[in-house]
Amino acid sequence: MNIAIIGTGNVGGALATNWSKKGHNINLGVQDVNNFKGQDLLKNENTRVYSIRDAVEKSEVILIATPPTAIFNILEQMGDVSGKTIIDATNAVMKSPEPYKTVYHALVDKTNTEVVKCFNTTGYENMLNPIYNGEAIDMFMAGDSEKAKAIALQLSTDAGFGSCIDFGKSDKVELLEKFALSWINLAIMQGHGRNMAFKVVRR
Numbered sequence: 001m002n003i004a005i006i007g008t009g010n011v012g013g014a015l016a017t018n019w020s021k022k023g024h025n026i027n028l029g030v031q032d033v034n035n036f037k038g039q040d041l042l043k044n045e046n047t048r049v050y051s052i053r054d055a056v057e058k059s060e061v062i063l064i065a066t067p068p069t070a071i072f073n074i075l076e077q078m079g080d081v082s083g084k085t086i087i088d089a090t091n092a093v094m095k096s097p098e099p100y101k102t103v104y105h106a107l108v109d110k111t112n113t114e115v116v117k118c119f120n121t122t123g124y125e126n127m128l129n130p131i132y133n134g135e136a137i138d139m140f141m142a143g144d145s146e147k148a149k150a151i152a153l154q155l156s157t158d159a160g161f162g163s164c165i166d167f168g169k170s171d172k173v174e175l176l177e178k179f180a181l182s183w184i185n186l187a188i189m190q191g192h193g194r195n196m197a198f199k200v201v202r203r
């Protein structure tokens with residue numbers, strides 16, 4: 001796939017790295033092509049840097065991994081996104097993109113395309129390496145677009161996650177952000193450290 005990465009920091013960088021290893025074409029979409037976080041990503045295979053508009057134009061999938069409030073600025077620069085899939089990996093932990101509760105809701109309202117919430121529920125270290133004691137941890141997704149969910153599932157597998165469990169439709173997007181907060185609570189506030197993760201087990 002041709003994937004635009006908007007937000008080339010911790011999360012965008014980890015996913016861009018693993019997806020490039022799987023042979024995807026990575027188009028970093030940045031504000032300043034000469035000065036952006038994650039410049040070392042250009043050492044990865046199949047990875048190039050563009051303006052946000054050009055990265056989006058060259059891609060069928062767009063990952064948003066920026067502070068949530070940046071979404072309005074990004075929407076102005078993305079250009080035509082019809083027919084493309086947008087993956088929202090943000091968490092409105094500190095500040096929501098008002099008047100919307102989440103970036104997912106802003107994207108659904110402001111674009112006419114496929115949107116999914118995914119890659120927001122665990123720390124970026126787990127996105128770079130989702131393997132614990134030889135077993136892959138799980139990813140989670142939510143939203144109304146089945147097409148976007150199928151792409152998120154494929155990209156979750158390509159990033160090394162065991163499964164991408166469907167949390168439900170758009171009414172579960174905020175719950176998925178609360179689930180991310182649960183990870184943040186355990187890892188940081190309760191002091192378990194960032195090398196911990198969730199896995200669904202069944203019998």
Ligand SMILES: NC(=O)c1ccc[n+]([C@@H]2O[C@H](COP(=O)([O-])OP(=O)(O)OC[C@H]3O[C@@H](n4cnc5c(N)ncnc54)[C@H](OP(=O)(O)O)[C@@H]3O)[C@@H](O)[C@H]2O)c1
Nearest residue numbers: 007008009010011037065066067070073090091120123124
């Ligand atoms: N850190 C985690 O473990 C984690 C886990 C799950 C979800 N998340 C969520 O993922 C998002 C990113 O977190 P992060 O830790 O990866 O952040 P980060 O390392 O600080 O990176 C943020 C990125 O956003 C870019 N950015 C900021 N404003 C922008 C704008 N207006 N247009 C385009 N790009 C812009 C920055 O670009 P410049 O370098 O050009 O400023 C930078 O590349 C947040 O919403 C966070 O809640 C984080």
